[in-house]
Amino acid sequence: MRIVAIVVAAGRGSRAGGEMPKQYRTLGRRPLLAYTLEAFLTHAKVDAVLCAIHPGDRALYDEAIKSLADWAGPKLLAPVHGGDTRQISVCRALEGLASQGRPEICLVHDAARPFVDSALIDRAIEAGFSHEAAVPGLIPTDTIKRVDARGDVVETVDRASLRTIQTPQAFSFKRLLDTHQAAEIAGLDSFTDDGQLAEWAGLSVHVFAGDPGNMKVTHASDFAEAEQRLGGTMVTRVGTGFDVHAFGDGDHIWLGGVRLAHDRGILAHSDGDVALHALTDALLGALSDGDIGTHFPPSDPQWRGASSDRFLAYAVEKVRARGGRIDHLDVTVLAEQPKIGPNREAIRARIAEIAELPLDSVSIKATTTEKLGFTGRAEGIAAQAAATIRLPERA
Numbered sequence: 001m002r003i004v005a006i007v008v009a010a011g012r013g014s015r016a017g018g019e020m021p022k023q024y025r026t027l028g029r030r031p032l033l034a035y036t037l038e039a040f041l042t043h044a045k046v047d048a049v050l051c052a053i054h055p056g057d058r059a060l061y062d063e064a065i066k067s068l069a070d071w072a073g074p075k076l077l078a079p080v081h082g083g084d085t086r087q088i089s090v091c092r093a094l095e096g097l098a099s100q101g102r103p104e105i106c107l108v109h110d111a112a113r114p115f116v117d118s119a120l121i122d123r124a125i126e127a128g129f130s131h132e133a134a135v136p137g138l139i140p141t142d143t144i145k146r147v148d149a150r151g152d153v154v155e156t157v158d159r160a161s162l163r164t165i166q167t168p169q170a171f172s173f174k175r176l177l178d179t180h181q182a183a184e185i186a187g188l189d190s191f192t193d194d195g196q197l198a199e200w201a202g203l204s205v206h207v208f209a210g211d212p213g214n215m216k217v218t219h220a221s222d223f224a225e226a227e228q229r230l231g232g233t234m235v236t237r238v239g240t241g242f243d244v245h246a247f248g249d250g251d252h253i254w255l256g257g258v259r260l261a262h263d264r265g266i267l268a269h270s271d272g273d274v275a276l277h278a279l280t281d282a283l284l285g286a287l288s289d290g291d292i293g294t295h296f297p298p299s300d301p302q303w304r305g306a307s308s309d310r311f312l313a314y315a316v317e318k319v320r321a322r323g324g325r326i327d328h329l330d331v332t333v334l335a336e337q338p339k340i341g342p343n344r345e346a347i348r349a350r351i352a353e354i355a356e357l358p359l360d361s362v363s364i365k366a367t368t369t370e371k372l373g374f375t376g377r378a379e380g381i382a383a384q385a386a387a388t389i390r391l392p393e394r395a
Helices: 032-041 055-064 066-075 086-098 118-130 173-185 194-200 220-231 274-286 309-321 341-355
Strands: 003-009 048-053 105-110 133-138 144-147 153-157 169-172 205-209 234-248 252-255 258-261 325-334 362-367 380-392
Touching: 003 032, 003 086, 003 118, 032 048, 032 055, 032 066, 032 105, 032 118, 048 055, 048 066, 048 086, 055 066, 066 309, 086 105, 086 173, 086 194, 105 118, 105 173, 118 133, 118 169, 118 205, 133 194, 169 173, 169 194, 173 194, 194 205, 234 274, 252 274, 258 341, 274 309, 274 325, 274 341, 274 380, 309 325, 309 341, 325 341, 341 362
Parallel strands: 003 048, 003 105, 133 205, 325 362
Antiparallel strands: 105 169, 133 169, 144 153, 234 380, 252 258, 325 380
C-alpha cells in the first residue's frame, strides 16, 4: 500500500440533529458515509481506504457499506474503533495501518464531506509527495473582522493571507504517526485537525488549492442542500437486455419472479426466468458492467437452480452503489404460451418489490411471433428489457 485514505467517522454529529450520527443519515437513498467512501474507493491512485468508527456504530457502518462491499473488495479495509476525539480516532487508524504495512502517504478526510472529487484527491496526493504535511484551503470570500468580548469590532483582517481549511489533508505516514504518538504521550488530544497537530509538532504545513464544492455537512439545513446537489448532477443512461430459454419437461416456469403453471418446464442452469435475466442485463448494460454471465457464470455450480431474483437484486444494488437511481424498468415477453395477461400485475408487483421501486416504474408486456421461429413453435420463451437509470456525473 503506497497511498491510504483514512475516513474519520467516529463523531456523533450532534449539530446536525436527528436520531443517528450524521454520517449514517440517508442522502439520495444511501447513507452519507457511502458517498464519501466511494470517492476514495473509486480513485485509481488510492490503494486502500480505512474508516475509523465509533465502537457502538458497527451495525450502522455495516449497513452503510452494503452498496460498496460487493465491488470494493480488499481495498476497503476492516474499520478500526475511534476514540472520544477526532485526534484519537486518527491515531488509532494510523496505528492500525502500521500493523498492516506502512504506506508512504496518508490522506485524512472527514466522513461528512461526501462531495470530495477526484481532482481534489489528485491535488492532495501530489502535495503529499511534495510536502511532509499539506492541507487544502480556500481564500475567504466574506470580509473578516476580529471582535472583542462585547462583540465590538477590533480590526478588519486582511483576508488575502487567510485560508479556510478542508480535507482531505495529506501527510507523510511516518511523520504523522510519530506526531500523533508524541501528542498522546504529552497528554494532548484536542487538536481540531491534523494540520494543526502538524503545526504543533513543528512540521512545515503547505496549503494547496481546495474546492468550494467540497462542502461539509454540519447542520440539519446542510442535508437539504446536499440532497439538491445530488439531484442536480445526474446523467441518464439506458441499457437493454435479452434472454431466451428452451422448454423442457416440467409443470411450471418462473417469469418475473412469479411461478406460473405450464405444461412444460424450462431448460436452464438457474431457474430460467427470462424476464429477470433480461432486466439484470439491462441494468448491467446501463452501468457498462458486463452481463449476467460475467457476474454469475453458468460454469459455477453455486448458481445451479438459483432463484433469479438474486441476480436482479444484485444489479439493482450495483446501480445504487454508484450513487445511481433507477427510473424505469420495461420488459417484453415473447411467447405463444403461457398467457401473460392474467399474471401481468403479479409480475409487475414482484419486479417492483425486488428492485424496491414504485409499481408505476415497472412495465410488463407480452407478444407472440405470429407462429414464426422457435417461440412460434412453442419450443421456448424469450424476453427483452430496457432499464432507464441516472448516475452521478462523477461516477
